[in-house]
Amino acid sequence: MSRFAFGPCEQCEEMMQPYLDRDLDDDQRREAEAHLDGCADCRRRYRFEVSLRRYVRTAAAEQQMPPGLKERLSALRTPLH
């Protein structure tokens, strides 16, 4: 019996994060994709989650290393004798 036989969108919410993490087995993944194909609301939520993860990664990457820090780290190297 389909995992989506009861409350398909609730099941979809449960599987959304593991789906994004590629953490579902083949059957579960196919089932999630079949549901996403047919459900515009869940598809929007899926795209939102993808955008959110990308946003977190790129916004965090904007934190550049302060100027001079690499030189200060380099100064910690063991001096050559």
Add this chain to the structure above:
Amino acid sequence: MSEPTQAEARRIAEEARDRIRFEEEALDLSDQVFRVARHLVGSREEAEDLMQETYARAFRSWRSYTPGTNLRAWLLRILTNLNIDRGRRQQRAPQMTSIDERGDYYLYDKLEAADGKPLDEERVIERLSQGSIVDALAHVPHDFRDVLVLVDIGEFSYADTAQILDIPIGTVMSRLHRARRILKGELAEEVVP
């Protein structure tokens, strides 16, 4: 008579070469290590201090690094241990009791309700950019934030994250799940007043 001296000189030269190679590789990774460090602590100044402590320790104990293994993970293991040593334990107990956790769709639902129509991708990024990811992450309790930062920002695998933090892989997964929910709650507070 001169044989042992030459062998010894060669050994010293080889070791110096290995050490220099290690130091250069570690320094090449410093911007990536900083990006993770910055989100593990509260301020840029703290992140800088932590980086300096980390690299000082790494340069001292370079012999314990196995060449060919993941140097970025090795450096971050030192960094996360030092971060814990810096008194984070004092904060841990109260923080663990005050976790504000909502469902996976909490942020989506709040943004959609505020807009009064289904969200499109451009609008999502526009709305999220009104908040600060640094501030939102700072509100995620340390144990959860460490996992989130390593996986979602540092792009480490669950296995590497488990090794860096010295916790089971199942704990990585459960903390990550909760951390993402907490982060969404914090972002929702920022962008939907």
